[in-house]
Amino acid sequence: xxxxxxxxxxxxxxxxxxxxxxxxxxxxxxxxxxxxxxxxxxxxxxxxxxxxxxxxxxxxxxxxxxxxxxxxxxxxxxxxxxxxxxxxxxxxxxxxxxxxxxxxxxxxxxxxxxxxxxxxxxxxxxxxxxxxxxxxxxxxxxxxxxxxxxxxxxxxxxxxxxxxxxxxxxxxxxxxxxxxxxxxxxxxxxxxxxxxxxxxxxxxxxxxxxxxxxxxxxxxxxxxxxxxxxxxxxxxxxxxxxxxxxxxxxxxxxxxxxxxxxxxxxxxxxxxxxxxxxxxxxxxxxxxxxxxxxxxxxxxxxxxxxxxxxxxxxxxxxxxxxxxxxxxxxxxxxxxxxxxxxxxxxxxxxxxxxxxxxxxxxxxxxxxxxxxxxxxxxxxxxxxxxxxxxxxxxxxxxxxxxxxxxxxxxxxxxxxxxxxxxxxxxxxxxxxxxxxxxxxxxxxxxxxxxxxxxxxxxxxxxxxxxxxxxxxxxxxxxxxx
Amino acid sequence: xxxxxxxxxxxxxxxxxxxxxxxxxxxxxxxxxxxxxxxxxxxxxxxxxxxxxxxxxxxxxxxxxxxxxxxxxxxxxxxxxxxxxxxxxxxxxxxxxxxxxxxxxxxxxxxxxxxxxxxxxxxxxxxxxxxxxxxxxxxxxxxxxxxxxxxxxxxxxxxxxxxxxxxxxxxxxxxxxxxxxxxxxxxxxxxxxxxxxxxxxxxxxxxxxxxxxxxxxxxxxxxxxxxxxxxxxxxxxxxxxxxxxxxxxxxxxxxxxxxxxxxxxxxxxxxxxxxxxxxxxxxxxxxxxxxxxxxxxxxxxxxxxxxxxxxxxxxxxxxxxxxxxxxxxxxxxxxxxxxxxxxxxxxxxxxxxxxxxxxxxxxxxxxxxxxxxxxxxxxxxxxxxxxxxxxxxxxxxxxxxxxxxxxxxxxxxxxxxxxxxxxxxxxxxxxxxxxxxxxxxxxxxxxxxxxxxxxxxxxxxxxxxxxxxxxxxxxxxxxxx
Numbered sequence: 035x036x037x038x039x040x041x042x043x044x045x046x047x048x049x050x051x052x053x054x055x056x057x058x059x060x061x062x063x064x065x066x067x068x069x070x071x072x073x074x075x076x077x078x079x080x081x082x083x084x085x086x087x088x089x090x091x092x093x094x095x096x097x098x099x100x101x102x103x104x105x106x107x108x109x110x111x112x113x114x115x116x117x118x119x120x121x122x123x124x125x126x127x128x129x130x131x132x133x134x135x136x137x138x139x140x141x142x143x144x145x146x147x148x149x150x151x152x153x154x155x156x157x158x159x160x161x162x163x164x165x166x167x168x169x170x171x172x173x174x175x176x177x178x179x180x181x182x183x184x185x186x187x188x189x190x191x192x193x194x195x196x197x198x199x200x201x202x203x204x205x206x207x208x209x210x211x212x213x214x215x216x217x218x219x220x221x222x223x224x225x226x227x228x229x230x231x232x233x234x235x236x237x238x239x240x241x242x243x244x245x246x247x248x249x250x251x252x253x254x255x256x257x258x259x260x261x262x263x264x265x266x267x268x269x270x271x272x273x274x275x276x277x278x279x280x281x282x283x284x285x286x287x288x289x290x291x292x293x294x295x296x297x298x299x300x301x302x303x304x305x306x307x308x309x310x311x312x313x314x315x316x317x318x319x320x321x322x323x324x325x326x327x328x329x330x331x332x333x334x335x336x337x338x339x340x341x342x343x344x345x346x347x348x349x350x351x352x353x354x355x356x357x358x359x360x361x362x363x364x365x366x367x368x369x370x371x372x373x374x375x376x377x378x379x380x381x382x383x384x385x386x387x388x389x390x391x392x393x394x395x396x397x398x399x400x401x402x403x404x405x406x407x408x409x410x411x412x413x414x415x416x417x418x419x420x421x422x423x424x425x426x427x428x429x430x431x432x433x434x435x436x437x438x439x440x441x442x443x444x445x446x447x448x449x450x451x452x453x454x455x456x457x458x459x460x461x462x463x464x465x466x467x468x469x470x471x472x473x474x475x476x477x478x479x480x481x482x483x484x485x486x487x488x489x490x491x492x493x494x495x496x497x498x499x500x501x502x503x504x505x506x507x508x509x510x511x512x513x514x515x
Numbered sequence: 516x517x518x519x520x521x522x523x524x525x526x527x528x529x530x531x532x533x534x535x536x537x538x539x540x541x542x543x544x545x546x547x548x549x550x551x552x553x554x555x556x557x558x559x560x561x562x563x564x565x566x567x568x569x570x571x572x573x574x575x576x577x578x579x580x581x582x583x584x585x586x587x588x589x590x591x592x593x594x595x596x597x598x599x600x601x602x603x604x605x606x607x608x609x610x611x612x613x614x615x616x617x618x619x620x621x622x623x624x625x626x627x628x629x630x631x632x633x634x635x636x637x638x639x640x641x642x643x644x645x646x647x648x649x650x651x652x653x654x655x656x657x658x659x660x661x662x663x664x665x666x667x668x669x670x671x672x673x674x675x676x677x678x679x680x681x682x683x684x685x686x687x688x689x690x691x692x693x694x695x696x697x698x699x700x701x702x703x704x705x706x707x708x709x710x711x712x713x714x715x716x717x718x719x720x721x722x723x724x725x726x727x728x729x730x731x732x733x734x735x736x737x738x739x740x741x742x743x744x745x746x747x748x749x750x751x752x753x754x755x756x757x758x759x760x761x762x763x764x765x766x767x768x769x770x771x772x773x774x775x776x777x778x779x780x781x782x783x784x785x786x787x788x789x790x791x792x793x794x795x796x797x798x799x800x801x802x803x804x805x806x807x808x809x810x811x812x813x814x815x816x817x818x819x820x821x822x823x824x825x826x827x828x829x830x831x832x833x834x835x836x837x838x839x840x841x842x843x844x845x846x847x848x849x850x851x852x853x854x855x856x857x858x859x860x861x862x863x864x865x866x867x868x869x870x871x872x873x874x875x876x877x878x879x880x881x882x883x884x885x886x887x888x889x890x891x892x893x894x895x896x897x898x899x900x901x902x903x904x905x906x907x908x909x910x911x912x913x914x915x916x917x918x919x920x921x922x923x924x925x926x927x928x929x930x931x932x933x934x935x936x937x938x939x940x941x942x943x944x945x946x947x948x949x950x951x952x953x954x955x956x957x958x959x960x961x962x963x964x965x966x967x968x969x970x971x972x973x974x975x976x977x978x979x980x981x982x983x984x985x986x987x988x989x990x991x992x993x994x995x996x
Contacts (some may be wrong), residue, residue, distance in 0.1 A: 072597050072639050073627065076590035081655070086588050105565050109557035110629075110660055110676055111613075116553050129619055132592075134629065136614040137664040137675075138915075146554065148615065148629070158553050174562070179591060179659075183618040194618075195591055416856075 047378075049316050065319040065379045068189040075187035075194030079303070082379060085327035086306055087197060091177060092228055093324075094199065094301070097221050103173040103201060108155040110178070111146035116154045117229060120279040123153060124408040126246020128195055130183045132194075140252035148181040152246065153272075153298060157280035164204060164294060167286050171214075172204040190307035191237055191264075191515050204282065204294040208273065215271040218299040219239035219252045222267035230305065231322040231431040232256045232312050233438055234266060235461070235484030245298075249273035249463040255510060257438045258311035259342070260458030263485045263512035266308055269299035274391040307515070312434050319380030319415060320402055323423040324432050330419060331376045335369050335388030343439035346387050349415065356416040358423070379455040382426045383419060401426055403433075442483050446495045447502075448479065451511070461512050465505035467498035476500055476511065485510045528859075530797050535741040540751050541670070542791055546800040546860050549670045556602050556668040556675030560784070562996045563860060566808035567787055568678060574710055575680065575782070576804075578702050584654040584682060589636040591659070592627035597635045597740040601760040604634060607727020608701060611664045613675075629662040634728065634753075634779060637683035638761035645685060645775060652695070652926040655686040671788035672745075672996050679783035683761065689754065692776035696752040697781040700733045703748035712911040713737045713749060713785065713793050715921055716942070716991055718967030723954050726779075730754035736966040736991060738919045739792035742940030744993035747789055750780035757944055763992070771844040788996070801883055802859030803911050804904040811900060812857045816850050816869030827868050830878060830896065837897040858883060863907045864900060882907055884914070927959065927976045928983075932992070936961040942993050946986035948979035957992065966991040 047060035062068045067083030079087065095105075111134060131147040149155065160172060163378050179201045187193050201218060205211040219236060226232045234254035244251035246462040248270040256266045277283070277293040280506070313320035323329050330353055334346040346362055353360040363372050376384060386398040397415070399408040399422060411416040441460030454462055462482065466472060476499075477483055487507045498505050506507045518835045528541035543549045548564030559756060560568065576586075592615060598811040599605045612628040630636065641653060651816065656681045668674050688691040700717060715735035725732035729751040739745045758764070758774040767773050794801035804810050811834055815827040827843055834841040844853045850867070857865060867879040878896070880889040880903060922941030926932040935943055947953060956965055957980075968988045979986050 069640060069643060071590050072594055072634065073590040073592045076592060078590070078636075078640055079588040081585035081587055084588055087588075088586065101533050105569065107565055107568075107660075107678060109552050109554040109559070111554045111557060111661070111794040131619070132615045132627075133617040134613045135616045136626075138613075145617075146613075155559075157553065159550060159559055161548060171670055179588075181591070197588060218688035278580055 035162040044056045047316065047318060049195055050259060050314070054190075057316070058122065058307075058310060061314055061319050061378075062189045067306070067319075073194070075184060077189045077193050077199070082327060083306065086309070086321070086325055087303055089325045089327065090229075090301075090305060091199075094221075094225060095177075095223065098175050098199075098201065100258075101173075101217065101221065103175045103203075104444070106176055107178070108149075108152050108159070108176060110149050111278070112149055112152075112154055114145050114147065116158060119154060119157075120247050120276055122248035123276075125150065127182075130332075132181050132183055144439075150180055150182045151298075151300075152176065152178075152180075152200055153202065153276060154280075156298075157276045157282060157296075160204050160282045160294065160296075161280050164282055164284050167284055169207055170204060170206045170294065171210060173214075175199055175201045176399050183279070188307075190310070195302075196303050197265075198300050200298060200300045203297045204277075205296070206284065206286070206292070206293045206294065211271055211273070215222070215250070215252060215269045215297045215299070218297070219267070219269040222269070222299070222301055223254050226254060226256065226266055226305075226308075227431065227441070229322070229324045231324075231427060231434060232266070232307055232308055232331060233431065233435045235486060235488050236512065237488035238267075239486060240473060240484045240509075242470055243484055245270045247272065247275060249275060249283065253486050255512075256308055256312060257441055257461055257512070258308070259437065260311070261441050261512070263461065263514040264304070264308045264311065265485070265514065266305060267299070270297060272296040312437075313430055316381070317374070318378035320430070321380035321382060323341065323382045323427045326380065326382055328361045328376070328379070328381045329358050329423055330360040330383045330385060331372075331381045332360060332385045332387065333369055333372050333376075334364060335386050335391075337364060339389050341392060342387065342389060342428050345392050349385060349387060349412070352415055353419060356420070358416075358419060382495045383422055393478070401422065444494045445499055446497070448476070448500055451476065451482075451499055452480055455482055455513065459513060461485070461510050463492065463494055463508055464499035464511055465493075465495050465497060466507050467501055467503045468506040469498075469501070469503075472498055472500035480513075482511045482513050485512050485514060527573070528797065528799060531740060531795070536669075538795075538797070539788075539791060541658055542795055542859075543670045546568065548787070548800075554675070556665060558670045558674050560678070564787065567790070567802070567806055570808065571710075571782075571786060575702075575706060576658075576858050579656050579680075579682065582654075582698065582702065584656045584684075585657045587657055588659070589630075589633050589640070589657060590631050592633055593630055593633075595626050595628065597639060598628055598669075600635060600638075601728050601757055604728035604757075606634065606664075606875060607695060613662050613664055625834060629657045630659075631661055631663045632779075632781075633657065633659075633661075633681055634683065634757060635761075637779075638757045638763060638777075641685050641763045641775065641777075642761050645763055645765050648687055648768055649952045651685060651765060651775065652691060654695075655684065656680055656682045669788075671784050671791070674784075677784050679781050682778070682780045684778045685758075686777070687773070688768070689767065689776045692752055692754070692778050696731070696733060696750045696778045696780070699778070700748070700750040701716050703750070703780070703782055703950075704735050707735060707737065707747055707786075707789075708912065710803065710805045711790055712805075712908060712915060713747070713789055713967055714912065714916045716967060717971075718969035718991065719748075721954060721965045721990075723951055724965060726751045728753065728756060730756060733771045734967050736993075737789055737793060738922055738942055738993070739789070739996070740795070740918065741792070742922050742993070744942065744991075744995040745785070745789045745792065746966070746995065747786060748780070748782040751778060751781065753777040793918075794911055795861070796884070798851060798855070798858035801911070802861035804863045804908045807861065807863055808840065809842045810839050810858070811861070811864045811866060811905055812840040812853075812862045813866045813868065814853050814857075815843070815845060816867050816872075818845060820870050821904065822873060823868065823870060826873050827872075830866060830868060831894055834900060837901070839897075839900060864903055866900070884910070901927065925975050926980055927978070929957070929981055932957065932963075932980055933961055936963055936994065938996060942966070942991050944973065944975055944989055945980035945992055946974075946976050946978060947988050947990045948977075948982055948984045949987040950982070951983075953979055953981035961994075963992045963994050966993050966995060
């Protein structure tokens with residue numbers, strides 16, 4: 035009986051090998067992460083999905099505060115004239131913003147865009163509040179939603195509105211700004227690897243791929259199950275470009291006027307898409323314990339029998355008391371149905387407790403991915419569960435790393451490159467001359483883009499994979515979300 | 516020296532008795548709560564102001580979760596057709612919304628308003644996800660920003676964009692919806708009184724003042740220093756009105772289709788305006804310890820002398836370790852300047868530590884409001900500081916209650932009513948016949964509105980304060996923000 039129910043749920047989602055895009059869509063819906071809304075391209079983030087985001091927020095916010103950052107809130111609107119102050123920036127964003135033209139019954143004299151990102155607002159504010167070197171650095175962050183008028187959208191990965199954080203900092207010197215840019219990239223990389231169990235490649239974006247208005251953009255790139263890359267977080271060094279456009283100047287210790295040097299950095303709900311596509315399997319979502327809203331689900335077996343529910347509640351209470359995010363499902367659904375529901379939701383550990391277990395003073399511990407069954411003594415409940423959660427966290431990271439390594443290739447010429455993209459998509463490490471022409475040609479021929487010039491360089495060959503001229507950098511290439 | 520500096524700062528803000536509105540504006544600027552932005556009517560919430568909001572969020576969010584609520588995120592846009600589904604609701608809100616008419620380069624086929632409140636979005640979602648009685652209740656909450664195209668704006672009190680939370684729930688029965696409505700009103704009232712130290716009157720709004728689309732609106736009303744009332748939180752029972760408009764039906768246990776019964780409830784950054792206007796004084800902001808970003812500021816005196824800074828850091832570390840939000844100001848500003856800065860910012864407790872104090876193993880503890888100086892032994896540091904913070908919290912509440920009681924009057928006829936409003940503004944308790952005509956006439960003559968029909972009724976007289984006919988309710992009246 036329970037096996038049948040189990041199968042029914044599993045059959046309900048498309049296998050990732052059959053249709054990866056459909057598999058993804060099935061998971062976001064069936065794991066109750068998202069619902070579609072009446073607004074084109076905007077998603078409803080449901081409680082279970084939002085709880086993942088809250089865990090991401092909580093951990094990152096602590097990190098930001100530890101590194102001296104403070105939260106602020108800027109308006110959600112940007113007057114058109116303000117957006118236009120930095121030339122490259124407006125060119126990059128103006129084509130994809132939503133415009134407010136009417137307030138109440140009146141037409142506005144100047145249209146307002148709904149923020150696609152808030153550099154211009156922060157710069158306008160900094161120009162107001164920064165006067166002296168004593169006012170620096172300004173280390174601000176904002177949690178908010180932003181809007182980009184995308185034509186093709188997918189939950190978490192690309193939506194018209196999405197939730198994110200955007201850090202915006204102003205520094206006295208170019209060196210400090212560069213240090214900050216790399217510091218925050220490292221915060222993101224550590225977070226992805228240690229909390230989300232997603233290994234990342236750290237590196238710099240090419241000129242073509244950098245942020246509109248930045249001097250340099252740094253990125254962490256991760257690899258999904260289907261061999262496509264996901265840009266998972268970016269950190270930009272703006273130099274003094276915005277400062278000059280917005281007149282953000284301070285008086286230094288020698289009483290000289292200087293421009294500030296700025297950075298910005300952000301991650302978004304897109305990370306949830308990354309979790310799905312790195313860890314998920316054909317049974318549904320798989321969540322790393324550190325970010326899972328429910329780390330342990332307790333399922334009473336034969337719960338109508340005397341003492342079962344009481345014991346199950348006691349187990350729940352003991353685990354909750356030791357700081358574990360635990361839930362019990364005492365509904366009247368069949369255990370098998372419950373098993374597959376919480377597998378679909380990616381809960382890392384399931385504890386089953388029935389009359390026989392109670393007799394033996396044990397519980398059955400089942401992990402989401404390996405489906406390994408462990409009989410644990412209730413005397414060691416907290417220790418065994420904590421151990422298992424730690425192990426699951428590490429195993430997920432190692433599994434993801436193994437997958438990425440398996441799908442990372444090298445190419446020394448375009449033929450090899452094209453063959454890999456076609457037959458075994460993944461990261462391609464290949465040399466590049468540094469010319470935009472080659473970058474464009476590779477994209478035209480393979481749809482792959484330069485994901486980053488990694489900090490850890492390797493010499494695959496002496497020559498550019500495209501033109502054969504002298505190579506400047508080793509680049510990670512891939513098709514990307 | 517320190518006294519002079521102190522005075523300079525104090526002189527810099529307008530006295531509340533001279534010009535209350537200017538006093539308010541001075542505080543929001545000089546306590547670094549807010550900066551004005553380039554967007555008409557939208558404010559920038561600066562780190563110190565935002566930290567107050569984060570404390571409000573944290574405490575309320577815990578309460579919401581304890582009472583079974585889950586957070587979600589809905590789109591920030593509402594299609595015009597969706598907004599129009601509930602007749603009273605659209606009439607109330609459509610005149611004051613911002614309209615998005617263009618996305619990217621294209622004109623939209625249907626305009627979208629930026630959410631002024633999200634009833635319509637939640638209803639649309641509930642219609643999708645509620646099928647059976649097993650799906651109920653739905654207890655959702657959302658933290659977000661909303662936009663209302665107000666003509667006259669003031670930081671925190673009335674802005675085009677503001678931050679808030681909006682709870683939206685769906686229940687199987689009218690009784691459950693009513694219970695929820697009152698439960699959340701009580702959560703708000705307890706929060707205001709116990710955390711913000713603001714006493715509130717709980718009651719029901721009149722038909723004229725209720726929320727657009729609600730069956731009944733409940734409110735908590737507080738009284739500001741200038742005798743004007745502030746609606747500080749509302750909780751609405753929608754009955755099944757929205758459910759009928761949006762077709763939110765479920766199958767009950769007898770397999771009959773039923774409409775759900777709904778509620779919504781919200782508080783906003785407006786509460787920060789309330790804190791300012793209830794507790795503030797001519798030296799600046801006054802923050803209740805439970806919501807203060809900095810509960811204790813440590814000021815080293817003669818900090819260049821050997822051992823002073825070390826001792827000050829040690830005090831900071833001891834207090835931080837005992838869970839107190841403490842900061843040290845070790846900048847090279849004069850102590851007197853620092854004293855007035857942190858008074859302006861409303862920090863509840865200041866600790867001064869200088870060479871003489873160190874000799875005596877003591878610190879000087881000064882509280883923000885009473886400015887009482889207490890010499891405390893460093894052996895009892897944590898205990899004395901905690902005690903003081905508790906006492907300050909209670910004192911602020913009692914002081915606010917006393918102020919409110921002093922400014923609460925009764926009137927039995929319109930002449931008395933008008934005289935009070937003119938000469939000693941405050942709450943007026945007066946009887947009302949229940950007719951809209953009298954409510955309108957009172958507003959016309961006095962600018963006062965019915966703040967609420969309080970749960971705790973008193974009989975001031977038998978007759979309506981306006982028409983002299985038989986009275987139905989005692990009402991709290993006041994001019995309001």
